[in-house]
Amino acid sequence: xxxxxxxxxxxxxxxxxxxxxxxxxxxxxxxxxxxxxxxxxxxxxxxxxxxxxxxxxxxxxxxxxxxxxxxxxxxxxxxxxxxxxxxxxxxxxxxxxxxxxxxxxxxxxxxxxxxxxxxxxxxxxxxxxxxxxxxxxxxxxxxxxxxxxxxxxxxxxxxxxxxxxxxxxxxxxxxxxxxxxxxxxxxxxxxxxxxxxxxxxxxxxxxxxxxxxxxxxxxxxxxxxxxxxxxxxxxxxxxxxxxxxxxxxxxxxxxxxxxxxxxxxxxxxxxxxxxxxxxxxxxxxxxxxxxxxxxxxxxxxxxxxxxxxxxxxxxxxxxxxxxxxxxxxxxxxxxxxxxxxxxxxxxxxxxxxxxxxxx
Numbered sequence: 001x002x003x004x005x006x007x008x009x010x011x012x013x014x015x016x017x018x019x020x021x022x023x024x025x026x027x028x029x030x031x032x033x034x035x036x037x038x039x040x041x042x043x044x045x046x047x048x049x050x051x052x053x054x055x056x057x058x059x060x061x062x063x064x065x066x067x068x069x070x071x072x073x074x075x076x077x078x079x080x081x082x083x084x085x086x087x088x089x090x091x092x093x094x095x096x097x098x099x100x101x102x103x104x105x106x107x108x109x110x111x112x113x114x115x116x117x118x119x120x121x122x123x124x125x126x127x128x129x130x131x132x133x134x135x136x137x138x139x140x141x142x143x144x145x146x147x148x149x150x151x152x153x154x155x156x157x158x159x160x161x162x163x164x165x166x167x168x169x170x171x172x173x174x175x176x177x178x179x180x181x182x183x184x185x186x187x188x189x190x191x192x193x194x195x196x197x198x199x200x201x202x203x204x205x206x207x208x209x210x211x212x213x214x215x216x217x218x219x220x221x222x223x224x225x226x227x228x229x230x231x232x233x234x235x236x237x238x239x240x241x242x243x244x245x246x247x248x249x250x251x252x253x254x255x256x257x258x259x260x261x262x263x264x265x266x267x268x269x270x271x272x273x274x275x276x277x278x279x280x281x282x283x284x285x286x287x288x289x290x291x292x293x294x295x296x297x298x299x300x301x302x303x304x305x306x307x308x309x310x311x312x313x314x315x316x317x318x319x320x321x322x323x324x325x326x327x328x329x330x331x332x333x334x335x336x337x338x339x340x341x342x343x344x345x346x347x348x349x350x351x352x353x354x355x356x357x358x359x
Contacts, residue, residue: 012307012348013314014341015052016045016333017087017240020065021263023323031064037326038065039075044330046079048337054087054117054240054316059125062266069102076110084110087205087240087316088119088186092140093126095164096148097172100181107176114176117205118145119186120193136163142196145185149200152180184238187219194219198226198235205238205316210290213239213306220310238314239306242321243292245299245335246328249285252293255332257281259322292317296339303344315344 020038023029029037042053053075055068065071072084084106089099099116107114120141127134143161150157151172160166185197186205197204204223206216220237227235244256257278264276285293292302303315317336320329 011313012303012344013051013083013238014303014336014344015050015054015083015314015316016041016336017054017056017085017316017318018065018320019056019058019063019318020071021259021320021322021324022062022064024062025323028323029326034064035071035074037329038071038320039078041320041326041329041333042072042075042082042084043078044333045337046082048334049341050082050333050337051341052083052085052115052314052316054085056087057090057121057126058123059129060123062263069106072114073106073109076106076113079110079113081113083113083115085115085182085184086117088117088121090121090126091118091144091148092120092137093130093132094144096144096151097167100148100151100172101174103181104174104176107178107181108174112177114178115182115184116148117184117186118148122188122207132163138192139163145196145200148183152176152183186240189216189219191219191222194223195226198223198228198232199230201227201230201232201235203236203238205240205314207240208290209242210284212288213241213290214288214309217309220312236313237310238316239310239312240316241290241292241318243299243302243317244319244324245292245294245296245332245340247295247335249294249298252295252332253282253285255328256293256319256321256324259324263322296335297343299336300340300343300347303340304347307344307348 018038020034022031022034045053055065055071057065057068059066068086076084103114103116124134132140140163143163147159150159155175156169156171157167158169184203184205187193188207194204208216244252246252246255261276283289284291287305292299319332
């Protein structure tokens with residue numbers, strides 16, 4: 001178990017994220033239907049009391065969310081409380097000025113509920129699409145993140161870099177409701193990225209989609225140490241994982257496994273991974289595996305087990321993966337909000353109160 005951040009009251013936010021997967025098979029769910037389904041999912045997540053909904057940017061035929069801010073803006077008009085975030089914005093290949101303006105506008109529409117989760121991207125399609133060289137992969141992200149932070153800090157910006165035209169005392173509008181507009185850094189396991197996030201004082205989102213989550217514990221500890229050394233305290237951490245909830249463990253596996261296997265095998269063929277098996281999938285749903293799949297009680301137990309390890313403040317689950325049916329995702333969102341979240345919140349509150357009571 002890693003050491004928790006000092007003097008931090010760890011309140012766990014429970015939420016959902018999606019890439020707006022489409023079904024490429026004949027008669028499957030296309031982009032027009034899928035983006036509307038995502039808005040319905042966000043509206044329900046808000047209704048059942050979930051805290052956050054994220055949409056990830058991708059530029060592939062199997063996903064409909066190349067412009068997450070657009071879908072989130074539609075959802076802003078149908079929701080009241082839930083926070084709306086990218087998950088992620090591929091900042092390396094985008095223009096930070098436009099990213100800031102889009103999410104500042106979303107913040108105005110949602111009356112202060114927008115967030116940016118910035119990442120380098122797990123796919124590379126956006127780099128040639130927007131004219132960037134993959135050899136600049138790391139430098140692009142570092143430079144554009146620096147500009148994004150300047151944009152949120154100052155209404156008038158003077159800035160220069162290698163990968164974007166310079167700005168000279170340039171006003172950038174509109175300004176968001178939130179000051180500052182929340183910016184998270186999303187990582188998949190790169191130590192340099194977590195040190196940079198900690199040194200900049202930015203919240204960290206860690207994607208864990210395979211293996212044992214405990215192996216990410218040193219990474220989160222490295223992040224918190226970098227933050228402490230730079231004078232930043234109490235920075236939140238999010239775990240972004242695959243998972244699904246249904247009335248029973250058997251139903252959750254039956255509803256989630258086919259779509260999950262299809263996606264992982266499709267990506268695996270591109271990246272040279274071996275084919276997945278049902279046995280591997282089931283093993284990952286165990287307590288020490290990466291996926292929270294099961295009944296509400298089992299999913300709550302998994303989130304709480306991970307909270308013991310990381311002491312994190314946010315848990316986001318990718319429910320709608322591949323061909324998982326929209327009706328099943330809607331039911332999973334309902335169960336996550338009405339049954340899983342109350343269990344997790346009550347237990348975390350009990351854990352947080354226990355030392356004070358003992359003292």
